[in-house]
Amino acid sequence: MTLIKSISGIRGTIGGRTGSNLTPIDAVKFAAAYGTWLKKDRNKEKYRVVVGRDARISGEMIQELVMNTLIGMGIHVIDLGLSTTPTVEVAVPLEHADGGIILTASHNPKQWNALKLLNSKGEFLNGVEGEKILNYADTEDFDFAEVDDLGQKTINEAYIDIHIDEVLALDLVDVGAIKAAKFKVVVDGVNSTGGIAIPRLLEELGVQAVKLYCTPNGEFPHNPEPLKEHLGDICKLVVEENADFGIVVDPDVDRLAFIDEKGEMFGEEYTLVACADYVLGETKGNTVSNLSSSRALRDITRKHGGEYYAAAVGEVNVVDKMKEVDAVIGGEGNGGIIYPSSHYGRDSLVGTALFLTHLAKLKMSVSALKESYPPYFMSKQKIQLTPELDVDDLLKKIADKYANEDISTIDGVKIDFENHWVHLRKSNTEPIIRIYTEASTQEDADRIANEMIHEIKQVAGI
Incomplete structure (x- = not known):
């Protein structure tokens, strides 16, 4: 415990x-x-x-x-x-x-x-x-x-309804375009409050919602972190229902992931990429994400003529950086959308409305939208901590070993190589070290992560 x-x-x-x-x-x-x-x-x-x-x-x-x-x-x-x-x-x-x-x-x-x-x-x-x-x-x-x-x-x-009204009033949320698109969407609310808020929002947007695990009783039907390995049920149901896509949120509705019409993950990293692509096409400006987020946001931002900035992991750090560089959108690669025109907090309702507008205006499938973005693949691993492990000393040894590479130590150790990156950090919320990697193929990202885990264990003597 x-x-x-x-x-x-x-x-x-x-x-x-x-x-x-x-x-x-x-x-x-x-x-x-x-x-x-x-x-x-x-x-x-x-x-x-x-x-x-x-x-x-x-x-x-x-x-x-x-x-x-x-x-x-x-x-x-x-x-x-x-x-x-x-x-x-x-x-x-x-x-x-x-x-x-x-x-x-x-x-x-x-x-x-x-x-x-x-x-x-x-x-x-x-x-x-x-x-x-x-x-x-x-x-x-x-x-x-x-x-x-x-x-x-x-x-x-009444505040979930008030919140929905605030989202509908945003300038970049085109309610008419969304209603005209006649979307059908499956919603996995993990039996928490997303099962209340997201279907209500979709109803106001004229979207047909198929509810999956939307009873707010706290009995999570699967691991509530919205990762691919936990989402087999919604991936299957999207195909069975011939839905346009699926929406998955975590229990408190600040993380947002999508499933494409084929029942495949859109990728939680690409939630922010897609929303930023739409916002930057309408409002020129800068973006911010944390060090563990995909390079795809950097690429999309530069395509639109803006500048991308990285912040330490943690919503408060991303928000501080967004204010500093006057970012028009930002967030975290775990599916957290921060849109200052609404408020400075990760918001799956805002993200859902922006994504629906983007899709309605493009008139393309979710899988085709994903194909239009730079292809990056991430591996997210972790090592359980033991009381005797000196994490700070361990990370310093790793940083020293790769001192000739492009290194950031503002939050753990991030090593930027030419074609991939590795980020190691102690979690703020669990007794673990997180190991994030990104490369041009899933096989490379997984291999690099496993190699780094082996290296960490060697250095730590575990």
């Missing part, structure tokens, strides 16, 4: 002992630390926090603990109930709130949950803010409200 404390929040498995897992006591302590930071940072008389959750089984329990802790600190809570990460992000500024908390462990299996923390803009906290919260949690320096000063709770379950 695991508890991971990081600047982006607290993530752990349900049950077990306090301090080693995400127990009710840990949830209360971290919520109190967030409330303490909020009150010291904002320094005002009244405070408001938006709280929502995905559909995982522990969600309601954790949400009640978190909300009542904030209420006990004199903070007013807006309870969105079942929601999505981007929906909470949209709700924070609309509610003029001081922050937000999403109860979700994103792509992790059902035994996991987490508190994702937002600032008053509905964006993830930066490193300095996150460190302050961790310090408050460690010292337990909390000050709770007296009885007459307790906070209150307001329930507002």
Whole structure:
């Protein structure tokens, strides 16, 4: 069982002992630390926090603990109930709130949950803010409200619909073109809140939705990370239904993957590439993705006359870089679309609407669209960490070995070779080292990844 404390929040498995897992006591302590930071940072008389959750089984329990802790600190809570990460992000500024908390462990299996923390803009906290919260949690320096000063709770379950209205109002979302295309789409909502939000969005866009695993009961029917090896059911159903394509989201709906009409993966890396291709064709500008994302975004950006920039892995790092270079679109290669005209957060609803518009205007199949993009193939592997392994020293040894190559160490070690790249980094959310490679064929990407895993094990003596 695991508890991971990081600047982006607290993530752990349900049950077990306090301090080693995400127990009710840990949830209360971290919520109190967030409330303490909020009150010291904002320094005002009244405070408001938006709280929502995905559909995982522990969600309601954790949400009640978190909300009542904030209420006990004199903070007013807006309870969105079942929601999505981007929906909470949209709700924070609309509610003029001081922050937000999403109860979700994103792509992790059902035994996991987490508190994702937002600032008053509905964006993830930066490193300095996150460190302050961790310090408050460690010292337990909390000050709770007296009885007459307790906070209150307001329930507002309309925000998924409000979020959809915001998406439909975006200038580059052409509702008329999408309706005219008469698309038929299969949706895998992994029995979480994507099963609520995505079909509602498609209905408003005139798209026929075939629902697969769209009951928000938290019983994930497959590993919830939207990777090829987990998506056999939707790949089969797209072909059986003669659908135009399939849509897959993770439990909190900030990662988006597509299945083409042949039942083949479009590739989660190409979600951002396709959306950026459309946006850049309408709005000239720059793009940003993280170091573990495909070179295809760089190629598409340059084709449209823009500049591509890389950021460290993590949504807050990508957002910071996007603001710095005034990017018109960005995100992460795991299917996360960040479109500033909507908000600075990964949003599968926005990504779906942009992709549908792109497809409707091009009048081409999803497989043909994929063929039009530069062919890159990635391998995503991982090595389980052991307590005695010094990851920083290990990565330094790898960097030293390849010092003559094009190396970035802003986030782990990325080695850019002429025809491929390798990125090694310690995960922020799991006790693993991630090994990402990209090459011109899948065979080469897999071979390079396996060679690097062997090399890492040799260096580490494992």
